[in-house]
Amino acid sequence: MNQPLTVTAAQKAGPKLTAGLVGVTLVALLVLPLLHLLPESSALYLSAYGLTLTGKILCYAIVALALDLVWGYAGLLSLGHGLFFALGGYAMGMYLMREAAGDQLPAFMTFLSWTELPWYWAGTQHFLWALCLVVLAPGLLALVFGFFAFRSRIKGVYFSIMTQALTFAGMLLFFRNETGFGGNNGFTNFRSILGFSITAPGTRVALFLAIVVLLAASLAIGFALARSKFGRVLTALRDAENRLMFCGYDPRGYKLFVWTLSAVLCGLAGALFVPLVGIINPSEMSPTNSIEAAVWVALGGRGTLIGPLLGAGVVNGAKSWFTVAFPEYWLFFLGALFIVVTLYLPRGILGLIKREKEQ
Numbered sequence: 001m002n003q004p005l006t007v008t009a010a011q012k013a014g015p016k017l018t019a020g021l022v023g024v025t026l027v028a029l030l031v032l033p034l035l036h037l038l039p040e041s042s043a044l045y046l047s048a049y050g051l052t053l054t055g056k057i058l059c060y061a062i063v064a065l066a067l068d069l070v071w072g073y074a075g076l077l078s079l080g081h082g083l084f085f086a087l088g089g090y091a092m093g094m095y096l097m098r099e100a101a102g103d104q105l106p107a108f109m110t111f112l113s114w115t116e117l118p119w120y121w122a123g124t125q126h127f128l129w130a131l132c133l134v135v136l137a138p139g140l141l142a143l144v145f146g147f148f149a150f151r152s153r154i155k156g157v158y159f160s161i162m163t164q165a166l167t168f169a170g171m172l173l174f175f176r177n178e179t180g181f182g183g184n185n186g187f188t189n190f191r192s193i194l195g196f197s198i199t200a201p202g203t204r205v206a207l208f209l210a211i212v213v214l215l216a217a218s219l220a221i222g223f224a225l226a227r228s229k230f231g232r233v234l235t236a237l238r239d240a241e242n243r244l245m246f247c248g249y250d251p252r253g254y255k256l257f258v259w260t261l262s263a264v265l266c267g268l269a270g271a272l273f274v275p276l277v278g279i280i281n282p283s284e285m286s287p288t289n290s291i292e293a294a295v296w297v298a299l300g301g302r303g304t305l306i307g308p309l310l311g312a313g314v315v316n317g318a319k320s321w322f323t324v325a326f327p328e329y330w331l332f333f334l335g336a337l338f339i340v341v342t343l344y345l346p347r348g349i350l351g352l353i354k355r356e357k358e359q
Contacts, residue, residue: 022219022306026212026215026216029054029058029212029215030209030212032046032051032054032208033046033051033204033205033208033209034205036048036050036051036201036204036205036208037201037202037205048201048204051204051205051208052204052276052277053320054208055207055208055211055272055273055276055277056273056276056277056316057312057313057316057317058208058211058212058215059211059269059270059272059273059276060269060293060296060312060316061215061296061308061309061312061313062211062214062215062218062265062266062268062269063081063085063265063266063269063293063296063312064293064296064297064300064308064309064311064312065215065218065219065222065265065305065308065309066081066218066261066262066263066265066266066269067081067262067293067294067296067297067308068222068297068302068303068304068305068307068308069222069225069258069261069262069265070258070259070262071294071297071302072297072302072303072304072305072308073225073226073231073234073235073238073258073303074234074237074238074254074255074258074259075155075237075238075239075241076155076159076255076259077157077159077160077294078159078160078163078259078262078290079160079161079163079164079167079287079290079291079294080163080164080166080167080290081163081262081263081266081290081293082167082284082285082286082287082289082290082293083138083141083166083167083170083171083285083290084138084141084142084262084263084264084266084267084270085138085266085267085269085270085273085284085289086170086174086270086280086282086284086285087137087138087141087170087267087270088134088135088137088138088266088267088268088269088270088271089270089271089273089274089280089284090137090174090181090186090187090270090280091124091130091133091134091137091267091271092130092134092270092271092272092274092275092280093186093187093190093274093280094106094121094124094130094187095124095125095126095127095130096187096190096191096192096193096198096274096275097187097190098121098124098125099125099190099191099192099193100189100190100191100192105117106187107189108182108183108185108187109180112177112178112183114180118180120180121180127194131271134267134268134270134271135264135267135268137267138263138264138266138267138270139260139263139264139267141263142259142260142262142263142264143256143260145166146255146256146259146260147256149162150251150252150255150256150259151252155241163290164287164290167285167287167290168285168287170285171282171283171285171286171287174186174282174285175282181282182281184281184282185281186279186280186281186282186283187274187279187280187281188278188279188280188281190274190275190278193207193275198275198278204276207272207275207276208276210272211269211272211276214268214269214272215309218265219305221261221265222305223305225258226305230254233249233254234254234258235303236249237249237251237254237255270284292315292334293312295311295315295334295337295338295341296308296311296312296315296316297311297348298311298338298341298342298345298348299311299314299315299337299341299345299348299349300312300314300348300349300350301347301348301349301350301351302348304348304350304351306350307348307349307350307351310349310350311348311349314349315334315337318333319334
């Protein structure tokens with residue numbers, strides 16, 4: 001007689017416990033960069049490498065959350081989110097390149113004998129316009145692509161293939177020297193951002209804090225959408241699109257909105273990734289990167305928002321270790337991980353934890 005009451009109480013406490021854990025984690029992340037400001041002799045000192053690696057993983061976590069919005073809730077498996085991430089990174093990267101060059105052309109353009117700046121990079125010496133490009137470049141591309149794809153009712157594996165093809169085409173375009181994107185070297189050798197040295201401890205701490213704030217805002221947006229009527233329509237769209245249409249809903253608008261929002265979040269993550277890591281090149285658009293993002297979401301548990309963050313942390317933490325200790329085995333490990341998750345963890349790590357609690 002007491003068992004149902006116990007399960008119900010656990011289910012009611014679940015959201016509060018999750019919110020508490022998220023809050024504690026975010027507070028810890030806000031405190032973490034302050035350790036970088038301590039003297040290097042201190043036992044609690046966090047090195048620049050540690051701060052950069054953690055910030056990099058958090059940027060990838062935002063991408064995982066953005067992908068979860070379209071895959072976990074709307075049922076749209078995108079294999080092209082690496083493109084949106086890179087577009088935001090390139091927009092911020094050009095601003096940093098122009099700030100380093102002053103009144104001259106960026107160094108890579110001088111090397112390639114460019115005589116004037118291409119029209120699409122006009123105004124990128126201004127930080128606010130660069131921020132606009134960070135949002136507009138991935139957002140408009142997603143809007144246009146999604147409009148035609150959803151109008152044609154493309155879904156399932158065909159949608160995944162099209163997104164991967166779009167990413168691959170973007171990578172090939174950005175690899176070309178004559179397109180004005182830096183070729184295979186991309187953008188690097190950044191010196192300052194808003195007049196502050198990009199390698200100064202205070203600047204790195206500020207960038208890290210901006211990433212944490214973006215992660216918190218992305219989570220807040222995700223939870224607000226998931227718990228609203230819009231989120232319920234998305235899950236209905238994922239589970240039974242034909243029934244939803246029979247009830248009088250047009251799924252195209254819902255898909256287009258969440259698809260565009262997801263792309264914008266990826267672009268913002270890419271914009272913060274670039275000054276922290278110090279480089280952006282076409283390899284970020286590699287189809288492998290977008291497939292890895294799908295692995296993060298699947299491992300953590302799609303449709304949960306928290307799970308993808310966990311998956312991104314686990315996979316990228318393992319990648320950092322493997323690429324140093326056993327670099328030749330990383331792709332084998334990633335493939336094995338994807339197979340194990342597909343066969344034995346269909347709901348991911350978070351789904352496994354919830355199942356154990358319910359038992």
